[in-house]
Amino acid sequence: MPKRKKIMLIDDDEQQLAITRELLEYEGYDVLTHRLGFGASSAVRANQPDLVLLDINMPALSGEKLSEIIRANVHTKHVPIVFFSSNDEVSLASSVTKYAVRGYICKGNIADLRRKVAAYLQEPHTA
Amino acid sequence: MQTLMTTENILPVGELITSDEQVPPQMIVNHVAEKFFGTTELDAVAVVDGKEPVGLVTRTKLLFTLFRRFGFELYGKDPVIAIADTAPLLVAETERLDVVIDRALERPPQDIYDEVIVTCPKGLYRGLLSVKQLVIQQGNALASSVLQRELAGERARELEKINEMKSQFLAHITHELRSPVNVIIGLAELMRLAIEKGAVDQVKDRLSQVITSATNLRAIVTNVLDLSKIEAKKMQVAVKPFDLAAVVSDVIENARVLVRNKPITINPAGTAGPVHVASDPVRVRQILMNLAANAAKFTESGSIFFALSVGAHSVSVSVIDTGIGIKEEHLDRLFTAFSQIEDVKTKRYEGTGLGLVIARSMAQLLGGELTVASAFGKGSTFTLTLPYKEPLKEENHAEAQKDHAH
Numbered sequence: 001m002p003k004r005k006k007i008m009l010i011d012d013d014e015q016q017l018a019i020t021r022e023l024l025e026y027e028g029y030d031v032l033t034h035r036l037g038f039g040a041s042s043a044v045r046a047n048q049p050d051l052v053l054l055d056i057n058m059p060a061l062s063g064e065k066l067s068e069i070i071r072a073n074v075h076t077k078h079v080p081i082v083f084f085s086s087n088d089e090v091s092l093a094s095s096v097t098k099y100a101v102r103g104y105i106c107k108g109n110i111a112d113l114r115r116k117v118a119a120y121l122q123e124p125h126t127a
Numbered sequence: 128m129q130t131l132m133t134t135e136n137i138l139p140v141g142e143l144i145t146s147d148e149q150v151p152p153q154m155i156v157n158h159v160a161e162k163f164f165g166t167t168e169l170d171a172v173a174v175v176d177g178k179e180p181v182g183l184v185t186r187t188k189l190l191f192t193l194f195r196r197f198g199f200e201l202y203g204k205d206p207v208i209a210i211a212d213t214a215p216l217l218v219a220e221t222e223r224l225d226v227v228i229d230r231a232l233e234r235p236p237q238d239i240y241d242e243v244i245v246t247c248p249k250g251l252y253r254g255l256l257s258v259k260q261l262v263i264q265q266g267n268a269l270a271s272s273v274l275q276r277e278l279a280g281e282r283a284r285e286l287e288k289i290n291e292m293k294s295q296f297l298a299h300i301t302h303e304l305r306s307p308v309n310v311i312i313g314l315a316e317l318m319r320l321a322i323e324k325g326a327v328d329q330v331k332d333r334l335s336q337v338i339t340s341a342t343n344l345r346a347i348v349t350n351v352l353d354l355s356k357i358e359a360k361k362m363q364v365a366v367k368p369f370d371l372a373a374v375v376s377d378v379i380e381n382a383r384v385l386v387r388n389k390p391i392t393i394n395p396a397g398t399a400g401p402v403h404v405a406s407d408p409v410r411v412r413q414i415l416m417n418l419a420a421n422a423a424k425f426t427e428s429g430s431i432f433f434a435l436s437v438g439a440h441s442v443s444v445s446v447i448d449t450g451i452g453i454k455e456e457h458l459d460r461l462f463t464a465f466s467q468i469e470d471v472k473t474k475r476y477e478g479t480g481l482g483l484v485i486a487r488s489m490a491q492l493l494g495g496e497l498t499v500a501s502a503f504g505k506g507s508t509f510t511l512t513l514p515y516k517e518p519l520k521e522e523n524h525a526e527a528q529k530d531h532a533h
Contacts, residue, residue, distance in 0.1 A: 013306065015336070019313035026320055057302055086305035087298075108309035110316045 005121050006030045008049035010040045010066070011084070012058040016107070020053070020084075027114060037061030045075045051121055053084040053105065056095065067099045082120055140227050141220025143261070144245055144254030149175040152182070152208035159184060159207045160193060171242040171255055174211045178251040180244045182211030188241075216243045220253050224261070231258045300351055307344035311337055350485060357488040364407040364492050371513075372400020374408060375433050375444055378415040382431060385423035396434040396447075404442055406513050410489045414497065417482040418446040418509045426450030429506070441495070442515040447508045453501040461499060462487045486511075 007029050011017050017033040024031045034043045037058050044052060052070070056063035063083060070076045081101040083092055092104040102123070105116045150159055150172050163169055163186050174182035184207060192210055193199050202210050216234065218227050231243055243256040314337045321329040356362040375395060382393050415433075422431045429449030436443050453461065462483050483497075490497040494514045501507035 013310075015310055015340075016306075016313070019310065019317060022317055023313065086302050086309055088301060091298075108305065108312050110312065 004028060004030045005051070006032065006047065006049045007117065007121075008032045008034065008044060008047060008052045009084070010034045010037070010052065010058075010063070011055035012036050013055070016055070020113070023110060023113065024117065027117070029117070037063070037066045040066055041069045041073060041076060044070055044079055045073065049079060051117065052079055052081045053117075054081055054101075056083055056085040056087060056092075064095060064099050067101050071100070080120055080123070082116070138224045139221045140218060140224055140243075140245055140256055141253065143224060143256060144220075145242075145257040145260060146171075147252075147254035148172040149180075149252060150184070150207055152176050152211075153206045155203070156189075156193070156205050156207050156210060157199070157203045160189060160203075163189060170257060170259070173215075173242075173244050173252055173255055174208055175252045180215070180217060180246060180252040182208055182213045183215035183242060183244060184211045185241055188212070212238075212241065215241065217246055217250075218243055218256075220245050220247055227256065228258070228261060303347050304344070304351070307340045307347065310340045311344070314340070350482070353485045357485065357492075362489070362492060364410055364489075366405055366407055366493075368403055368405050369408040370401040371404045371406075371411070371442060371444070372398070372402045372435060374412050374415065375400075375435055378412065378419050379433055381416060382419040382423055382433075385420060386426070386431075389423075389426070390428045391423075391426055391449075392430045394430070394432055396432045397436045397445075400435065402435060402437055402442060404513060404515055406493050406495075410493060411511070411513070414486045414489055414511055415444060415446070417486045418511065421482065421509070422446050422448040422450060422507075426506070437515065440515060441512050443510050443512040445508050445510040447506065449506040452503040452505050452507050453499070454503045458499065458501065462497075 007024055009017055009020055009024075009031060011020075011033075012035060014035060017035060021031045021033055032043070032047055032049065034040045038061060054063045054067060058066075063085070067081050067083075070079065070081060083095055083099075083101060083104040084107060085092055085104065086107045087095075089104075089106060092106065096102075096104050102120055103116065105113055146169075148169060148171070150162070152174050159172065162172070169186065171183060171185040173180050174184060189210070192202055216231060218230070227243060231241075232239055234241070240259045240262075243258060245253045245256055247253050314333045318330050318333045318337075321327075321333070353362065379393055379395060386393065419431070419433075426448045427450070430447075431449075432445075432447040434445040434447060436445070487497040490511055490513075495512045498510050498512070499507060500510075
C-alpha cells in the first residue's frame with residue numbers, strides 16, 4: 001500500500017484546526033496540526049510533511065511571514081506551501097504570487113479543499 | 128512699484144526695472160562705498176564697462192567685505208571690479224517675470240536676493256531688478272499659493288489615510304464574518320459524514336458547536352449592521368423612564384459570567400439606586416455590556432467596579448478595571464473602528480473592535496457621551512454619561528411599580 005501523504009496544518013484557530021484535520025483524515029491523509037506561527041517552521045523541519053496548509057491571519061507572526069521563513073530554510077524550502085485562508089480570492093491570489101508559494105485554498109469550500117489538496121500533492125516537487 | 132497680481136507674472140522684466148544705477152569698473156571701492164552710505168535706498172549698483180554690464184555690487188556684500196578686519200585697508204583703494212560679483216545673473220528685458228524669479232531663486236542661498244541685471248537684446252545694460260522687492264510684493268501671491276499647495280497636500284494625505292482605513296475596515300469585516308461561517312460549513316460537512324457512518328453522538332456534539340458559532344456570527348453581524356445604521360444616520364432610540372441601577376445590576380451579573388475563573392471581584396459602587404432616568408434602556412444596556420465585556424477581556428486579576436453617580440444634570444456609570452490599560456498614544460484611536468487590531472493579519476485580541484465605536488455613537492445619540500481614562504499597566508475607566516432630570520416623587524413610585532411588574 002503506498003505511503004499515506006502527510007499534511008501539516010498551521011492556524012491560530014483551534015476549532016478550525018480540528019475541523020480541517022478531521023475532514024482531511026476522512027480523505028485518507030495523515031494530518032498534523034500546529035497552532036500559531038511560533039515553532040511552526042521547526043515543526044515543518046522535524047516532520048517533513050508533503051504539504052503545508054498555512055493560515056494567513058495569525059497573531060504576531062502572519063502566515064505570509066512564516067512562509068518566507070520556511071522557504072528560506074534549506075531544510076524546509078522544498079515543502080509545498082499553500083495558503084489556507086478566509087481572505088478573498090483576489091487578495092489570496094496576489095499573496096501567492098508575492099510570496100511565491102504553491103497556491104491557495106479558500107476556507108469554507110470543502111469540495112475545493114479536497115480537490116486542491118489532491119492536486120497539490122500530485123504535483124512534482126520543485127525545490 | 129504697485130502690488131503685482133499673479134497675472135502680472137508674465138510681464139517682461141524690462142517694465143519692472145527698479146533702478147539703473149551703475150559705476151565704471153575702475154571706480155575706487157571707497158568711492159562706491161560712499162555712494163551707498165550717501166543714498167540709503169540704494170541696494171545695488173551694476174558695474175558697467177562702456178555699456179556692457181560686467182559685474183554687480185550689492186550693499187550687503189560690499190559692507191560685509193569692508194567691515195571685515197582690515198577690509199577697508201585691504202580693498203578700499205582697489206578698483207571696484209576687483210571685489211564685484213563678476214558673474215551676476217543677466218536677463219534680457221523681454222524675459223518673463225516668473226521665469227526670472229525662478230532663476231533668481233535657484234541661485235546659491237547667499238545669492239538669492241542679489242539684484243538681477245537686465246540687458247537689452249544686444250546685451251547692453253538697461254537696469255537692475257530687485258528680487259527682494261518683487262518677492263515681498265509677490266509675497267501674498269506666493270504665500271497663498273504655497274499655503275494652498277500645503278493644504279492640498281494635507282487633504283491628499285487625509286484622504287489617503289481614510290482610504291487606507293476603509294480598506295483595513297473591509298478586510299477586518301470580511302475576516303470576522305467569514306471565520307465563523309467557515310467553521311459552520313466545516314462542522315456541517317463533518318455531521319453529514321458522521322450520519323453516513325451512523326455516528327449519532329458525534330452529530331450531537333457538532334450541533335452544539337454549530338449553534339455556538341452561529342450565535343457568534345449573529346453578534347458580529349449585529350455589530351456590523353449597527354455600525355452601518357449609525358453611519359447612515361438611521362439608528363433609532365426609544366426613550367422611556369427606567370431604573371438605571373437595575374440595568375447596572377444586570378450588567379454586573381453578566382460580567383461575573385464573562386470573567387469566569389479569573390481572580391476578579393466585580394462590584395457596584397457609588398449610588399445604590401434606584402436611579403430613575405429617561406433614556407433608551409436597551410441601548411444603555413448594550414453600551415454597558417460592551418464596557419463590561421472589554422473590562423472582562425482585558426483584565427486578568429483584580430477588580431472591576433461599576434460606579435453609579437448622580438449629578439444635578441447628568442448621571443454616569445463608570446466601569447473601573449485593573450486591567451492592562453491603554454497607552455496614551457492609543458487613546459485617540461480607541462473609538463475608531465478596528466483600531467484595536469492594527470492589522471488583520473496579526474490580530475492580538477479577538478473581537479471585531481467595533482464595540483466602542485458603536486457604544487460611543489449610541490451614547491451620543493442618547494444625548495450623552497462615552498469617555499475613557501487609562502494608565503497603561505494599571506487599568507482603565509470608561510464612563511458613560513447621560514442627561515438626567517430629577518423626576519417628581521410620584522413618577523418615581525409609579526415607575527418603580529411598573530418595573531417590578533415586568
